[in-house]
Amino acid sequence: MQHFREHTGLVAPMDRVNVDTDQMVPKQFCKLLTNVGYERMLFYDWRYLPGTETPDPAFVLNLPRYQGASILLTRRNFGCGSSREHAAWAVRDYGFRAVIGPSFADIFFGNCFRNGVLAIPLPQEQVDELFRRVDARPGYRLHIDLPNQVIRDDSGLEYKFEINPFGKEALLKGLDEIGLTCEHEAEIAAYEHAHNPRIELHGEVDFSLPAAS
Amino acid sequence: MPARTLYDKIWDSHTVTEESGRPSLIYIDRHYIHEGTSPQAFAGLKAAGRRVRRPDLTFAVMDHSVPTKNRDLPIVDPDARGQFDALARNCRETGVRLFDMFSHNQGIVHIIGPELGLTQPGLTIVCGDSHTSTHGAFGALAFGIGTSAVEHVLATQCLRELRSKPMLVEVRGRRPRGVTAKDLILSIIGRIGVAAGTGHVIEYAGEAIRELSMEGRMTVCNMSIEAGARAGMVAPDEKAFAYLDGRPFAPRGKDFQVAVDTWKGMATDPGAAFAKSYELDASRMEPQVTWGTNPGMVTGVTGRVPQLDSFADPQERKAAERALEYMALRPGTAIIDIPVDFVFIGSCTNSRIEDLRAASRIVAGKHVAPTLKAALAVPGSRQVKLQAEREGLDKIFTAAGFEWRDAGCSMCIGMNDDVLPGGMRCASTSNRNFEGRQGKGGRTHLVSPITAAATAIAGHFVDVRELGVDLE
Ligand code: SF4
Numbered sequence A: 001m002q003h004f005r006e007h008t009g010l011v012a013p014m015d016r017v018n019v020d021t022d023q024m025v026p027k028q029f030c031k032l033l034t035n036v037g038y039e040r041m042l043f044y045d046w047r048y049l050p051g052t053e054t055p056d057p058a059f060v061l062n063l064p065r066y067q068g069a070s071i072l073l074t075r076r077n078f079g080c081g082s083s084r085e086h087a088a089w090a091v092r093d094y095g096f097r098a099v100i101g102p103s104f105a106d107i108f109f110g111n112c113f114r115n116g117v118l119a120i121p122l123p124q125e126q127v128d129e130l131f132r133r134v135d136a137r138p139g140y141r142l143h144i145d146l147p148n149q150v151i152r153d154d155s156g157l158e159y160k161f162e163i164n165p166f167g168k169e170a171l172l173k174g175l176d177e178i179g180l181t182c183e184h185e186a187e188i189a190a191y192e193h194a195h196n197p198r199i200e201l202h203g204e205v206d207f208s209l210p211a212a213s
Numbered sequence B: 001m002p003a004r005t006l007y008d009k010i011w012d013s014h015t016v017t018e019e020s021g022r023p024s025l026i027y028i029d030r031h032y033i034h035e036g037t038s039p040q041a042f043a044g045l046k047a048a049g050r051r052v053r054r055p056d057l058t059f060a061v062m063d064h065s066v067p068t069k070n071r072d073l074p075i076v077d078p079d080a081r082g083q084f085d086a087l088a089r090n091c092r093e094t095g096v097r098l099f100d101m102f103s104h105n106q107g108i109v110h111i112i113g114p115e116l117g118l119t120q121p122g123l124t125i126v127c128g129d130s131h132t133s134t135h136g137a138f139g140a141l142a143f144g145i146g147t148s149a150v151e152h153v154l155a156t157q158c159l160r161e162l163r164s165k166p167m168l169v170e171v172r173g174r175r176p177r178g179v180t181a182k183d184l185i186l187s188i189i190g191r192i193g194v195a196a197g198t199g200h201v202i203e204y205a206g207e208a209i210r211e212l213s214m215e216g217r218m219t220v221c222n223m224s225i226e227a228g229a230r231a232g233m234v235a236p237d238e239k240a241f242a243y244l245d246g247r248p249f250a251p252r253g254k255d256f257q258v259a260v261d262t263w264k265g266m267a268t269d270p271g272a273a274f275a276k277s278y279e280l281d282a283s284r285m286e287p288q289v290t291w292g293t294n295p296g297m298v299t300g301v302t303g304r305v306p307q308l309d310s311f312a313d314p315q316e317r318k319a320a321e322r323a324l325e326y327m328a329l330r331p332g333t334a335i336i337d338i339p340v341d342f343v344f345i346g347s348c349t350n351s352r353i354e355d356l357r358a359a360s361r362i363v364a365g366k367h368v369a370p371t372l373k374a375a376l377a378v379p380g381s382r383q384v385k386l387q388a389e390r391e392g393l394d395k396i397f398t399a400a401g402f403e404w405r406d407a408g409c410s411m412c413i414g415m416n417d418d419v420l421p422g423g424m425r426c427a428s429t430s431n432r433n434f435e436g437r438q439g440k441g442g443r444t445h446l447v448s449p450i451t452a453a454a455t456a457i458a459g460h461f462v463d464v465r466e467l468g469v470d471l472e
Helices: A027-031 A086-094 A106-114 A124-136 A165-173 A177-182 A185-195 B006-013 B039-047 B078-094 B109-115 B130-138 B147-156 B181-192 B214-227 B238-244 B253-264 B314-327 B353-363 B382-390 B393-399 B449-458
Strands: A006-014 A071-074 A098-101 A118-121 A141-145 A150-152 A158-160 B015-017 B024-027 B030-034 B058-061 B097-099 B124-127 B141-144 B158-161 B165-172 B200-205 B231-233 B276-281 B288-290 B298-300 B342-345 B374-377 B425-428 B443-446
Touching (some): A006 A098, A086 A106, A185 B024, B006 B015, B058 B078, B124 B147, B181 B276, B200 B214, B214 B231, B342 B353, B353 B382, B353 B393, B353 B449
Parallel strands (some): A006 A071, A071 A098, B030 B058, B030 B124
Antiparallel strands (some): A150 A158, B015 B024
8 A cells, every 4th residue: 555644745625515425436447356447437427528528627626726736525424325435545646645525425434544555534615615725726636644634725725634544544554454353363363263153054955156065 | 132123233243353443254144146246256266276265155147138039049248258168267266156147037137036035134235236235124224345355255254344333214105106116216315315324234214115015125124335335224123034934045934934033033022222313204205316417416307407596506406407408308397297218117116027017907998008119027036027928917017018037236327238329318227327327428317117108108207196006
């Protein structure tokens, strides 16, 4: 996982509430077998002129002033709907290192962290203020300081943000979450010994695999 | 011990490690996988040289991209074929049991889990799919996860999770005739909003929930995610036990009795605390129809497309304006005056036998409106299909001009050929009316199976309460 410490970047606004992951990566791209290379798919149905892959000049992320943006500013409940991690992969592959908004859907929020994208929830008024600043100032940039859990701009704005200590540590170090869990092998084995999780089949079931013997 | 909720009890009994303020490791009893969100997880596992820890607790099925027409024809879509091949290969290599598209037990993952008796009260169940909340109808803690988490569960049979906050949705009163489980959950979402459940696990309770069949409870829990909650649950009771009795993976004989005794203790203790709660009255609900592009944009069938001035919040107003533009609807239009082009009866929300029976009673002896481009009836599983055919429902649907299909996700998501064409309007029993969900440019209205059936006959939305037919 890509680690995250500090980042300064151009901010792009996505001024819509309840943006769902179907919009972030439409279904046809959920048939691919990879977890990289989703840059072109992000907001696919919003981003291009109908029936083409020619950027729609009216779509916000296509505006010249937001080219090269690496921080996405969103409205509430961003990433709702489907659990598809493709949405987080596309956000990351597009070049966004962080997403800032009043709230995020739970599954998307977790998917961001697991892919090195920092999702920062801030109070509604602060997000409103950020939208005002992005709108008023072309080239508006933010500096994100994860160790100190603060974001700043160059004209005095400074907002603290909350993050779970585990998520913070994982991002700072770029930790392998599965590797960390494997260090708890003894506890997992003890749990299995105590609870004996299992399933017994009593009836007829038509499995395709393993092949009937 | 202090009074605990159903959620607390399951969480507590599955904690492997716990550290305050940090995520816990919780043990996963059932891991369901499908072709859509698992290939990258298996690839990651392989790349790291890890094995599937508990193939015996992992079950795979092909559902999202499977054709619902003739499965004997070759799969022409190379991407879909790639998914099927990858899933079969991954299962073969790791010993995970698979139901491929030719298995008699194939179906939508959330339909077959309960049907096989894999889903049971008190279990933790995950799947790389947000509608895993469905299984909570049995009093299980079931939720959707991303692909990285699928890999984590494959490798460790555990998940690293922060404890959610329990939330109560109590639905008092009795549902009036024509108001189904689908209308109930759409009413709930319309009232509490699409993000009320964020960070929470919903427990549904109250007379109207208790009175629902297991199928109905699954419909309700299925759409918890549409209220923002990863999981929704109902305390297990005699209906849940009776549903499970005799299913292939349910305990048998004495073991079943022992299990039932344990399951009875799962219910939330009197006085247990919820982080928040809502109360609704089922007796005042009516059949629901969505008019917008998220499930919270919903109104009663006697209602109208809302006026933009009715939205106090400027963000909501803007979203509604955009939604109406996408849906090509004018404020003030009566819902029953909206004509439809397609009808889709299917999906993990409403494709169980009870749904098909109810819909078939509406269409029996009638024919879909000549203005309709297509009407699809897609059973949720091959077992549901078989049962429906035993009862002659397939003949009723086809005689009425419906296409009777094989089991799968179908036009809920349009990953196979069952795509809603752009500009077309569909009455759908699925769970998401997002832009492009059923097909790019397609316009989805979420409704119950009986409203969908009646709409197919009339060619426009209908208040089923005005029909002189049996609606239960
Ligand atoms: S039926 Fe629709 S919502 Fe349900 S699992 Fe399939 S695609 Fe997802």
